[in-house]
Amino acid sequence: MEKTFVMIKPDGVRKGLVGEVIRRFEARGLNIEALKLIRLSRKEAEELYSIHRGKAFFGELVDFVLSGPVVIMVLSGKGAVNAVRKMMGATNPKDAEPGTIRGDFALEITENIVHGADSKESAKREMPIFFGDYLDT
Template structure:
């Protein structure tokens, strides 16, 4: 191979790898404190600017039944009743985002669950002080994302589309 051919080959392999990688989805919810503080737009902006695609969104007052299902894995924890009560105390913004490694990258963008451990530049690092008011939820795995998405959204509420910006985000 000539040097030019190797560069072309490297770019083609990179494109094939990215195109063959399964695009994943994650569930992100702005909690009542984030809604009340007017942070929904900033959070959406950060995910869009990163290059992720919003495929579903709804603004709702979540029922206690929905929240109990959502947080079922925490039901034996002492903070569970307070968490369900808090999450049902005001509206939430439920969203589904799509993109390459969106679950892992989304968690990095959110910051640590405890805002005191979150770095500046993360959503919680920039906007939160206490763990009980950490403004946002994000799926912690692809499996939990799929479960949470199916809990909060019907299949027909998910809109798949190809963004014209995709060619400027992925090689």
């Protein structure tokens, strides 16, 4: 079964949206394979977002995901990667459709509630950063 990596960012936790976001994924039929509330280390944050290193927003993005606890999870299901991406909505919440997580709960690009791996390859890279010794992916 396809697996994907998802993170509820600090704004999602601060706004009390952990339950709502997880509820949506469960209601869709995705299975929770692993779930933790943690504070990222700077090393983990930079590793998660390593493809964005060198971009103008990299520092702000890393500082933001270090600004409070996050909820990280591995979800599984048929087409899990794409299902999660569609449910998240566009990266910039101003372009995200109502009914998506970002379209319903966010207004700003940095504080857009949720991260989800953008491909199976990204999921395979991201899951072991946090769940390496737990999942046989």
